[in-house]
Amino acid sequence: MSCNSNQLDVEVYETSASGNKLTKLTEFKSSENVSEITLNPDKTFQKIxxxxxxxxxxxxxxxxxxxxxxxxxxxxxxxxxxxxxxxxxxxxxxxxxxxxxxxxxxxxxxxxxxxxxxxxxxxxxxxxxxxxxxxxxxxxxxxxxxxxxxxxxxxxxxxxxxxxxxxxxxxxxxxxxxxxxxxxxxxxxxxxxxxxxxxxxxxxxxxxxxxxxxxxxxxxxxxxxxxxxxxxxxxxxxxxxxxxxxxxxxxxxxxxxxxxxxxxxxxxxxxxxxxxxxxxxxxxxxxxxxxxxxxxxxxxxxxxxxxxxxxxxxxxxxxxxxxxxxxxxxxxxxxxxxxxxxxxxxxxxxxxxxxxxxxxxxxxxxxxxxxxxxxxxxxxxxxxxxxxxxxxxxxxxxxxxxxxxxxxxxIRPGAKVIDVSNNDEELMVTAAQNPDGTIAVVLLNQGMKIKHFSLTLGEKKTSISINPQAIQTITLNNL
Missing domain, CATH: 3.20.20.80 (Glycosidases)
Known part of the structure; x- marks a missing residue:
């Protein structure tokens, strides 16, 4: 998903109970009720x-x-x-x-x-x-x-x-x-x-x-x-x-x-x-x-x-x-x-x-x-x-x-798990930065409702939604 200078350059792949199978998504519905997920790659944990x-x-x-x-x-x-x-x-x-x-x-x-x-x-x-x-x-x-x-x-x-x-x-x-x-x-x-x-x-x-x-x-x-x-x-x-x-x-x-x-x-x-x-x-x-x-x-x-x-x-x-x-x-x-x-x-x-x-x-x-x-x-x-x-x-x-x-x-060998803040208890989230600098974020929505969230890295932000009963991998490129 190509974005303007204030938006993250992301690709979104989803597998869902509704039939997506690592399907690439490019369009997302907007909502006033938005969860916030913020990445902090300066804080790292284990190497994969x-x-x-x-x-x-x-x-x-x-x-x-x-x-x-x-x-x-x-x-x-x-x-x-x-x-x-x-x-x-x-x-x-x-x-x-x-x-x-x-x-x-x-x-x-x-x-x-x-x-x-x-x-x-x-x-x-x-x-x-x-x-x-x-x-x-x-x-x-x-x-x-x-x-x-x-x-x-x-x-x-x-x-x-x-x-x-x-x-x-x-x-x-x-x-x-x-x-x-x-x-x-x-x-x-x-x-x-x-x-x-x-x-x-x-x-x-x-x-x-x-x-x-x-x-x-x-x-x-x-x-x-x-x-x-x-x-x-x-x-x-x-x-x-x-x-x-x-x-x-x-x-x-x-x-x-x-x-x-x-x-x-x-x-x-x-x-x-x-x-x-x-x-x-x-x-x-x-x-x-x-x-x-x-x-x-x-x-x-x-x-x-x-x-x-x-x-x-x-x-x-x-x-x-x-x-x-x-x-x-x-x-x-x-x-x-x-x-x-x-x-x-x-x-x-x-x-x-x-x-x-x-x-x-x-x-x-x-x-x-x-x-x-x-x-x-x-x-x-x-x-x-x-x-x-x-x-x-x-x-x-x-x-x-x-x-x-x-x-x-x-998430490739040598990647480092990075810090993520997530204000939505109904979403499980993890993220890692690969050796090539790209970041992969994986989310799980076990609920029966679509979830809207903003993904933030530094000064950049993008709006994404995840379907009910779905797993999503978001890759951040050109960082």
Whole structure:
């Protein structure tokens, strides 16, 4: 939207329940009732690491069942310049619930030197997908890799599900990570970061898992994994501790960042969102940041889970009646954290809340699932931003895809979150200034009424409106 000298030079993109899908808007209705949003780029917060989704075996397998045209169109939509431009991703080390079955890279019991280590299981689907995404991405992306469990023979229960890593195998498990990094590097895939295990509290002993206390994980990182990677010339690998829900953050960061020795090999903290369907736990995020202000704080997993996705039904993703996940499993004293929610709102609300509370990266879970919400060997069905029907070679880009793109496409790695004043409690707003100087502002209007607002930067101002039930990204250019 070109403006006169007193107006900001902005472009406005909107996704709405009424049908906009990253639609560029150029005309806005005027109103006497105008909210005020003011940007203050002189006050900055965290530097952005990136946004994106996860490479899982399920996603890779489904893409390989589609026609080459549809497979490529989805990869382009996530990683191409005209698409979401994903910049931060995650993958699993050996199997997880979104694998076709259980597997480990080190199946031979008591092979302490891991002579039989092999990533061959990943060669059919997972590795080709990652490499194809790399070839499409102009600016590249970072990958965080997480195991759901150590090889079962290293654990006290000798099983994929549950149990603890036995202390006598701490060095062998550290070697397992080193072998993984080397194997993927030999495929031309560099790994940016690791977490010691996905969800150390476990997952109710349902699928691959391994329990760590904060003290146990910190011992493993401080005395085994960190020194091993350093000795192998991999000191640049970012080890992120914890990797579970935010309500446990305080206990974990107190142990992880207790002193210089405990902190040395931790690059930061990884978090998930499953503690609540609406609360993003700002106090816990602030606490984690203040405990380790120079460390990363990255959301590594979130999705609409315990749910079969709705096929080609955009309206469902905007309705609070869509999901009431917590009522399936939450204890009585925690049900209040899990009210019914609209999937789009849960995503946008959480990402904006995270950005406004020191989180520097946000990674979605599966990029692609089928109409059942799988495949998933445990039948733990979930929703993904892109749903496919491989039998009929059909693809459905849900509103969640556009929601993610509102952030990933316009807020780039190296951007700095900036101060925003907003006098309308019914609008959620965040903003960041990119390395090229442009500013991206993201708004969420969860209400049923159009909202009019003025956007001010210094001496310049422009009037904009956001539709009911809508997400909007405003880019400010020529600053």
């Amino acid at each position: 690491t990136g946004f994106g989704g996860s490479f899982t075996e399920s996603t890779a397998y489904l893409l390989n069942r589609l026609s080459k045209t549809n497979r490529n169109s989805i990869i382009q939509a996530y990683f191409g310049e005209e698409g979401a431009r994903y910049s931060l991703t995650r993958t699993h080390i050996a199997s997880c619930d979104f694998s076709l079955n259980n597997y480990t890279y080190a199946p031979i019991e008591d092979d302490l030197t891991l002579e039989n280590f092999s990533i061959d299981k990943d060669r059919d689907d997972l590795i080709p997908l990652i490499k194809d995404a790399m070839s499409i991405s102009k600016n590249g992306f970072n990958i965080i890799a997480s195991p759901w469990t150590a090889p079962p023979w290293m654990k006290d229960n000798k099983a994929y599900v549950g149990g603890k890593l036995l202390p006598e195998y701490y060095d062998a498990f550290a070697l397992y990570f080193n072998k993984y990094l080397d194997a993927y590097k030999s495929e031309g895939i560099g790994i940016w970061g690791l977490t010691p295990v996905n969800e150390p509290h476990g997952n109710g002993n349902n699928w691959e898992s391994m329990h760590f206390s904060p003290e146990e994980e910190t011992d493993f990182v401080q005395n085994h994994l960190g020194p091993k990677l350093e000795a192998e010339g991999k000191g640049n690998i970012h080890i992120l501790g914890y990797d579970q829900n935010r309500a446990g953050l305080k206990e974990w960061v107190d142990v992880m960042f207790k002193d210089e020795a405990s902190s040395k090999y931790y690059a930061g903290t990884a978090i998930h969102w499953y503690e609540s369907t609406y609360d993003y736990f700002p106090d816990d995020l602030q606490y984690a940041h203040n405990k380790a202000p120079n460390k990363y704080l990255i959301e590594t997993e979130g999705c609409v889970d315990d749910e079969i996705p709705k096929w080609k039904d955009d309206a469902w993703y905007w309705k609070k009646e869509a999901t009431d996940w917590g009522w399936v499993w939450a204890p009585e004293d925690q049900k209040y954290l899990h009210p019914k929610y609209a999937p789009v709102y849960r995503y946008a609300r959480d990402i904006i809340g995270c950005l406004n509370n020191w989180v520097d990266g946000w990674i979605d879970w599966n990029m692609v699932l089928d109409k059942q919400g799988g495949p998933n060997w445990f039948k733990n069905w979930c929703v993904a931003p892109v749903i496919v029907d491989p039998d009929n070679d059909e693809v459905y880009f849900t509103p969640l895809y556009y929601t993610m793109t509102h952030f990933s496409k316009y």
